[in-house]
Amino acid sequence: MSRQMTGAEMVIAALQDQGVEVLFGYPGGSVLPIYDEIFKQEKIRHVLVRHEQGAVHAAEGYARSTGKVGAVLVTSGPGATNAVTGLTDALLDSIPLVCITGQVPTHLIGNDAFQECDTVGITRPCTKHNWLVKRIEDLPRILHEAFHVAKSGRPGPVVIDIPKDVQFATGTYHGPKNIQHKTYRPKVKGDMDAIRHAVQMIGKAHRPIFYTGGGVINSGPAASQLLRELVRTTGFPITSTLMGLGAYPGNDEQFLGMLGMHGTLEANMAMHESDLIICIGARFDDRITGRLDAFAPHAKKIHIDIDPSSINKIIKVDVPIVGDVAHVLEDMVRVWKQTQPQIDKAALQKWWDKIAVWRGRKCLAYRASDEIIKPQYAIQRLQEAVKGKDVYFTTEVGQHQMWAAQFLKFDEPNRWMTSGGLGTMGYGIPAAVGVQMAHPSSLVIDIAGEASVMMTMQEISTAVQYRLPIKIFILNNHYMGMVRQWQELLHGGRYSESYSHALPDFVKLAEAMGGVGIRCEKPSDLDAKIAEMIAVKKPVIFDCVVDPAENCFPMIPSGKAHNEMLFGEAVEDIGNVIDEKGKMLV
Amino acid sequence: MNTTHYPSAYVFQTPETHTLSVVVDNEPGVLARVVGLFSGRGYNIESLTVSETEHEKHLSRITIVTTGTPMVIEQIKNQLDRLVPVHRVVDLTVAGKVLARELALIKVKGKGEARVEALRLGDAFRARVVDATTESFVFEITGKSDKIDEFVGLMGPLGLVEYSRTGVAAISRGPEAS
Ligand SMILES: Cc1cc2nc3c(=O)[nH]c(=O)nc-3n(C[C@H](O)[C@H](O)[C@H](O)COP(=O)(O)OP(=O)(O)OC[C@H]3O[C@@H](n4cnc5c(N)ncnc54)[C@H](O)[C@@H]3O)c2cc1C
Ligand SMILES: Cc1ncc(C[n+]2csc(CCOP(=O)(O)OP(=O)(O)O)c2C)c(N)n1
Ligand SMILES: [Mg+2]
Numbered sequence: 001m002s003r004q005m006t007g008a009e010m011v012i013a014a015l016q017d018q019g020v021e022v023l024f025g026y027p028g029g030s031v032l033p034i035y036d037e038i039f040k041q042e043k044i045r046h047v048l049v050r051h052e053q054g055a056v057h058a059a060e061g062y063a064r065s066t067g068k069v070g071a072v073l074v075t076s077g078p079g080a081t082n083a084v085t086g087l088t089d090a091l092l093d094s095i096p097l098v099c100i101t102g103q104v105p106t107h108l109i110g111n112d113a114f115q116e117c118d119t120v121g122i123t124r125p126c127t128k129h130n131w132l133v134k135r136i137e138d139l140p141r142i143l144h145e146a147f148h149v150a151k152s153g154r155p156g157p158v159v160i161d162i163p164k165d166v167q168f169a170t171g172t173y174h175g176p177k178n179i180q181h182k183t184y185r186p187k188v189k190g191d192m193d194a195i196r197h198a199v200q201m202i203g204k205a206h207r208p209i210f211y212t213g214g215g216v217i218n219s220g221p222a223a224s225q226l227l228r229e230l231v232r233t234t235g236f237p238i239t240s241t242l243m244g245l246g247a248y249p250g251n252d253e254q255f256l257g258m259l260g261m262h263g264t265l266e267a268n269m270a271m272h273e274s275d276l277i278i279c280i281g282a283r284f285d286d287r288i289t290g291r292l293d294a295f296a297p298h299a300k301k302i303h304i305d306i307d308p309s310s311i312n313k314i315i316k317v318d319v320p321i322v323g324d325v326a327h328v329l330e331d332m333v334r335v336w337k338q339t340q341p342q343i344d345k346a347a348l349q350k351w352w353d354k355i356a357v358w359r360g361r362k363c364l365a366y367r368a369s370d371e372i373i374k375p376q377y378a379i380q381r382l383q384e385a386v387k388g389k390d391v392y393f394t395t396e397v398g399q400h401q402m403w404a405a406q407f408l409k410f411d412e413p414n415r416w417m418t419s420g421g422l423g424t425m426g427y428g429i430p431a432a433v434g435v436q437m438a439h440p441s442s443l444v445i446d447i448a449g450e451a452s453v454m455m456t457m458q459e460i461s462t463a464v465q466y467r468l469p470i471k472i473f474i475l476n477n478h479y480m481g482m483v484r485q486w487q488e489l490l491h492g493g494r495y496s497e498s499y500s501h502a503l504p505d506f507v508k509l510a511e512a513m514g515g516v517g518i519r520c521e522k523p524s525d526l527d528a529k530i531a532e533m534i535a536v537k538k539p540v541i542f543d544c545v546v547d548p549a550e551n552c553f554p555m556i557p558s559g560k561a562h563n564e565m566l567f568g569e570a571v572e573d574i575g576n577v578i579d580e581k582g583k584m585l586v
Numbered sequence: 587m588n589t590t591h592y593p594s595a596y597v598f599q600t601p602e603t604h605t606l607s608v609v610v611d612n613e614p615g616v617l618a619r620v621v622g623l624f625s626g627r628g629y630n631i632e633s634l635t636v637s638e639t640e641h642e643k644h645l646s647r648i649t650i651v652t653t654g655t656p657m658v659i660e661q662i663k664n665q666l667d668r669l670v671p672v673h674r675v676v677d678l679t680v681a682g683k684v685l686a687r688e689l690a691l692i693k694v695k696g697k698g699e700a701r702v703e704a705l706r707l708g709d710a711f712r713a714r715v716v717d718a719t720t721e722s723f724v725f726e727i728t729g730k731s732d733k734i735d736e737f738v739g740l741m742g743p744l745g746l747v748e749y750s751r752t753g754v755a756a757i758s759r760g761p762e763a764s
Contacts, residue, residue, distance in 0.1 A: 124615070125622055132615075149670060181670075182611060183611055183671055183673050307664075307668065309667075311664075312660055
């Protein structure tokens with residue numbers, strides 16, 4: 001259906017036609033025509049954030065927890081530059097977003113006009129694609145194309161930069177048609193020969209492991225179901241990256257926990273000693289591989305990924321399969337059923353016996369205390385308190401994030417929102433706002449650090465305005481704990497600028513902002529106060545005062561191999577384990 | 587040099603030079619995307635040429651000569667292919683049938699013996715004189731890059747003033763489109 005309308009009207013029409021229900025944004029001169037259209041309609045709910053970075057993270061939380069595209073609207077110049085951190089975050093974590101930026105009128109572009117910046121130039125390297133719309137005739141096509149690009153293939157953020165005169169101009173609007181993009185056509189079906197070959201290899205493996213990641217979540221709930229089916233029929237162990245948590249149930253016997261720098265001993269050792277790694281929607285990140293020449297030296301590798309550039313980027317694999325996880329797994333499961341490979345049960349049992357020994361070391365163990373709250377203990381109590389509840393977690397970045405990944409158990413995908421690739425402190429509060437917008441009656445908890453929270457805490461005000469009862473659970477160790485830990489391990493315990501001085505009184509802060517503040521300092525108070533937090537139907541800051549000296553283990557120091565892990569018990573003699581070369585790494 | 591900090595098991599692969607032909611939609615910013623990709627990810631560009639080749643279809647062809655280990659070359663091709671306005675990336679070097687040419691304009695100043703020698707060498711290299719004064723020439727020369735390197739080298743002692751090169755244009759041999 002085509003209608004005459006202004007550019008600003010087209011923006012709203014296209015958002016509606018694309019099924020957008022919530023738009024996160026912040027107004028300014030160059031987007032006023034669009035804000036005027038927002039005023040005149042009721043289908044799309046606009047959430048006014050307090051900083052544009054927050055708008056983008058909120059849209060990320062919304063997108064990750066629903067599987068939909070997140071939508072953002074910001075003004076030109078500072079509005080656009082403030083959005084850059086969020087866009088980069090979404091690019092690294094493959095989150096589908098459409099971000100609309102206002103721009104100065106076309107005839108002023110290039111003149112250093114008021115609030116002009118080269119938005120497409122600045123965002124080119126931090127988006128999947130971007131457009132500057134110079135003619136009203138192009139606007140409807142670009143708007144729909146943008147959604148297509150953002151959500152198909154490997155998802156990612158896109159930016160549409162719309163000069164103000166184009167917003168005022170009148171033209172013909174077209175709804176979304178079957179978009180057949182001229183150049184952009186991601187491949188979703190895997191090559192059948194490669195899939196058959198992979199199934200054969202899986203059938204013959206003696207020490208196999210599934211290594212799964214964010215791509216399974218990106219692919220949708222069907223992918224998680226198929227993954228569960230495949231893992232259970234094979235009886236193989238499975239580990240996941242930080243980004244893939246929840247695709248496979250965290251409490252299942254076959255799940256070895258997260259792998260990588262702060263992953264479990266059993267997951268990392270199983271990777272190291274395996275003879276077959278089946279990588280599904282994960283990208284061999286440096287947090288996973290550690291020292292490359294020592295990575296999984298005996299393993300053949302199968303790699304399923306929708307983005308050909310993820311394959312053979314870091315680790316050379318034996319069987320690459322380009323395609324969407326759900327599509328490929330569907331074919332794999334079918335081929336498996338048709339060919340009925342005979343797994344060597346005895347070998348697999350031996351493999352599980354070996355894993356049981358690693359597991360037996362209980363690598364996540366920590367020294368409990370009844371005087372001071374151990375951060376791990378706080379998360380365990382929190383996990384206990386939310387059992388059986390409809391709950392979503394977001395995090396900030398640091399030790400608390402890693403403890404959350406280690407100790408929380410997810411049974412479903414899309415329940416865990418964290419900044420993995422960029423590691424953006426300040427992600428958690430706005431992301432929680434976005435999640436709570438999408439799931440108004442669910443429990444949404446941001447596991448936070450006191451330093452991270454200071455980066456985007458203004459979004460508490462957003463939560464109050466929209467009555468979003470998000471819970472900000474701060475593991476307050478009075479340090480940038482992750483930085484302090486590295487300084488302890490690498491820089492002789494010189495804690496340069498990593499102490500959290502002059503912290504606000506978080507309880508008063510919560511009250512001042514219109515929420516509720518709760519402080520907890522004793523392990524024995526935890527359960528009751530957590531229950532109180534959950535019961536409150538308002539935004540809560542929970543100031544959980546924890547052991548300032550606790551380190552996050554296990555840890556594979558940078559530049560070390562999977563079998564060179566540090567453990568909690570070894571705290572005393574970790575002074576010199578990282579060599580000079582390791583210090584170079586981040 | 588291994589620039590990634592993380593010692594790779596594969597850095598010992600020998601670098602190879604490849605000529606890539608990238609067919610793109612001729613839209614604003616497309617060249618910036620390609621160039622930004624190379625600089626942002628630390629890939630080499632030894633030569634880059636671009637021009638519109640099919641006006642009605644809005645297509646341009648970007649020819650890039652780059653060097654890297656086989657794994658890096660594969661990564662470069664995949665990264666290029668991932669850009670939304672890219673139609674296709676053809677590795678002319680892998681196809682094994684690359685036909686590559688470059689054009690250069692070379693200004694030489696001199697008198698007497700040197701001038702005669704420059705002209706004689708120009709003849710031998712099939713360079714054309716496209717501008718002349720009593721004390722200078724501008725040569726136009728087309729050929730493979732190393733032939734031009736060689737000619738420029740020879741002009742050095744004979745009064746080379748400056749030169750300008752177009753970069754490599756390349757296409758595959760034989761009847762098929764690449
Ligand atoms: C302080 C800190 C510590 C960290 N420590 C760890 C750690 O110990 N362990 C850990 O695992 N991570 C850790 N991370 C996170 C790490 O940096 C990476 O973000 C993470 O490992 C990447 O996860 P992934 O491989 O699943 O890839 P993602 O970034 O989720 O990428 C997904 C992959 O799947 C592909 N894909 C997307 N959609 C599809 C689809 N539909 N079908 C098929 N393929 C698809 C993509 O092309 C991509 O290759 C840490 C982060 C921080 C901030
Ligand atoms: C925006 C940003 N700046 C800096 C960093 C580097 N960094 C990583 S973790 C960390 C400390 C986080 O401290 P806190 O939020 O208190 O968490 P903790 O580690 O103490 O749990 C810092 C500074 C980052 N990840 N993001
Ligand atoms: Mg802290």
